Amino acid sequence: MRKSKYRWRVLLLTALCCLIGASLGGTLAYADTGASSYNYSYWGRTVAAPAAYKASTVLNGKELGVGALKDPSDLHVTSDNQIYVLDSGNNRIVVFDSQFKLIRIIDSFMRDGKKETFNNPQGLFVSPQKQLIVADTGNQRVVELDANLTVIKVIDPPQSDLLNSNFKFQPVRVIADQAQRIYVMSIGVFDGFMEFNQNGEFTSFIGANRVKVDPTELLWKRLSTRAQRSQMVMFTPTEFTNLDINDEGFIYATNGDIWGDTIKKLNAQGSDILRRTGYFNPKGDIRYTTEQGPGRLIDIDVTDSEMYSVLDGARGRVFTYNGDGHFMYMFGGIGNQLGQFKTPVAIERVGDDFLVLDKAFGEITVFKSTEYGRTLNEATRAYYRGDEEKAFELYNKTINMNANLEYAYSGIGKSLLRKGEYKEAMHYFEESYDRGNYSKAFLLYRKQVLREHFPTIMTGIIVVLVVAFVARVLWKRKKLRRIRGVSIES
Numbered sequence: 001m002r003k004s005k006y007r008w009r010v011l012l013l014t015a016l017c018c019l020i021g022a023s024l025g026g027t028l029a030y031a032d033t034g035a036s037s038y039n040y041s042y043w044g045r046t047v048a049a050p051a052a053y054k055a056s057t058v059l060n061g062k063e064l065g066v067g068a069l070k071d072p073s074d075l076h077v078t079s080d081n082q083i084y085v086l087d088s089g090n091n092r093i094v095v096f097d098s099q100f101k102l103i104r105i106i107d108s109f110m111r112d113g114k115k116e117t118f119n120n121p122q123g124l125f126v127s128p129q130k131q132l133i134v135a136d137t138g139n140q141r142v143v144e145l146d147a148n149l150t151v152i153k154v155i156d157p158p159q160s161d162l163l164n165s166n167f168k169f170q171p172v173r174v175i176a177d178q179a180q181r182i183y184v185m186s187i188g189v190f191d192g193f194m195e196f197n198q199n200g201e202f203t204s205f206i207g208a209n210r211v212k213v214d215p216t217e218l219l220w221k222r223l224s225t226r227a228q229r230s231q232m233v234m235f236t237p238t239e240f241t242n243l244d245i246n247d248e249g250f251i252y253a254t255n256g257d258i259w260g261d262t263i264k265k266l267n268a269q270g271s272d273i274l275r276r277t278g279y280f281n282p283k284g285d286i287r288y289t290t291e292q293g294p295g296r297l298i299d300i301d302v303t304d305s306e307m308y309s310v311l312d313g314a315r316g317r318v319f320t321y322n323g324d325g326h327f328m329y330m331f332g333g334i335g336n337q338l339g340q341f342k343t344p345v346a347i348e349r350v351g352d353d354f355l356v357l358d359k360a361f362g363e364i365t366v367f368k369s370t371e372y373g374r375t376l377n378e379a380t381r382a383y384y385r386g387d388e389e390k391a392f393e394l395y396n397k398t399i400n401m402n403a404n405l406e407y408a409y410s411g412i413g414k415s416l417l418r419k420g421e422y423k424e425a426m427h428y429f430e431e432s433y434d435r436g437n438y439s440k441a442f443l444l445y446r447k448q449v450l451r452e453h454f455p456t457i458m459t460g461i462i463v464v465l466v467v468a469f470v471a472r473v474l475w476k477r478k479k480l481r482r483i484r485g486v487s488i489e490s
Helices: 001-025 215-223 226-230 370-382 388-403 407-419 422-431 437-451 454-489
Strands: 038-040 046-048 053-060 075-076 085-086 092-096 103-108 107-110 114-117 122-128 130-134 142-147 151-155 172-175 182-186 193-196 202-206 240-246 251-254 263-268 295-302 308-312 315-322 327-332 342-352 353-358 362-370
Touching: 001 370, 038 327, 053 327, 075 122, 075 342, 075 353, 085 122, 107 151, 130 172, 142 172, 142 182, 172 240, 182 240, 251 295, 295 342, 308 342, 327 370, 362 370, 370 388, 370 407, 388 407, 407 422, 407 437, 422 437, 437 454
Parallel strands: 122 172, 240 295
Antiparallel strands: 038 046, 053 362, 075 085, 085 092, 092 103, 107 114, 122 130, 130 142, 142 151, 172 182, 182 193, 193 202, 240 251, 251 263, 295 308, 308 315, 315 327, 342 353, 353 362
16 A cells, blocks of 8 residues: 555656656757857747847956955955955955056054954955955954944954844844944845844844755655655745945845745845846846756846946856846856866956956956946936936847847837827837837827827717707707607697
8 A cells, every 4th residue: 555655646746757857848948059149039939139249358366566466255345436346365365446456455454452354265255445344254244444444343243033043143244324234145044134222232134045945855854754854955035145235225136046036126125026027037148958957056246327237157148237137248167268167256347348367377367348238337327317308219229139039129118208209109119029119109199199189089070969969959859750640630
C-alpha cells in the first residue's frame, strides 16, 4: 500500500517536471541577437537597437597614480562630480575629480585621539554636505565622517528586541537621507534595511521583501513526507542586493528574488511605489535559457528625471529604465573586450557618462553616450519637466534612429495628449500598443468633438424636435378634419 502511495507521487512529480521543463524550454530564449545592444518589443521579441553607450576608456589604479586597486567594491559620485572609489582590499577610499585627477586618499581617521583604520569596507555613501559614510564590514560598524574627516558618529553592533540573539552586524551597503537617517544593508538580514536615526540608534527595519516561493521547491514539499519536509529549508524573504536614494528621499533597491519584483522604490513607510507601466516589469533580461537562468541585479543608480539603471552581475549588463518602467537601453557584457567585464560590482554616473567598477580586474570602465543615447535621455528629461514641444521633437528624432523603440511612440503620444491633440495622440498610442493611454485619448477626443460641434448638434436636435412637433400638430389637425368630414356626411 505504501509503495503504491509513493509511486503515484513520483509519477506525478515526473510528469509535472517534464511539463514545466518543456514549457520553460519553449518560452525562455536568451536575449542574444549578436548585436551589441538590443531592446524588447511589445510582444517580448528581442530586437536590435543602436548603441546608447560605448566604452571610451579603461582606468586602473596604476594609471591613476594610486597603485593597483585590490578588490574594489563600491563607487559613489557626488553632486559636484567628485568620484569616490572604495578600494576594499587596500582598506582605503580614493577620491578623484571628474577628470580622474587625484584629490585625496582616505585610509584612516582620528577617534578619541587615536588613529583608526578600516577593515575590508564594502560600501560607502557621500551626503550633499560631503559627509562620508562607510560600511566598515570587517570591523562590524558604520563610520560617519565630516568633510574634514572628523568623526561624526560610529554605529557599532546595535542592541534591540527586534534583533535575534545571535545577530551579527555585517554592514555592506549604506545610504543616508536628508533627515540624516542612515539605512544599512547587512549580510544575513531578511527583514529589510536597518534604519538608524541621526544619533546612530537602531529604530526599525524598512522595506522587507515578501516571502516568495519557488514552485518546484513547493511541489517537492507537497509530495514529501513529514520527515523529509523537516529536513528542507524554510521559506524566507529574499535579501536585498543594493540600494540608492534620489533627491526626494525615495529608496531604490535591488534584490535576488527571481519570482517577484527585483527592483523596488520605497517610500518613507517602506511601501513599494515603483511604476511598472512598461511592456514588462523592470528586471533586466526578460528572456533567457534554462541553462543560464535569470540574471542577478547587484547594483542600482538613480539619476535625474526618475531614470534609473541596474547592473546584472551575472551577465555584466547595465539596463536603464524611465520613471514609468519602460526599458530604454542596455550596454556591457562579460568578456575581455573593451566594454566588457569579469566581475562588475558597481555603477555610477558622472553627468551623462557611466562608470562601471570591475572587482576582479581592479578597473573602472568609462562609457560615453552616443547621439542616440543622448537624444533618448534628453527626450525623457523633456517629457519629465513638461516640455511637450521639445519631447515631441526629440522622440521623433529617436524614432528616426531606432524605429524598433516602440515605447517612444507612446512618448510622442503623451506629448500630444498634453498639448490637447487627442486624435494625433491616438495614432501614436496605437503604434506603441499603449491601450490605456489610447482609451484616455479617445475619451478626450470624443469630448472635444462634442464640445466643438455642440452648437450644430443642438441646433440639429432642436430643428428635428420642432419639425417633429409641427408634423404631429399638422397630422392631428388633418385627422380632426377627416373625423369632422365623416360626421357631416353622416
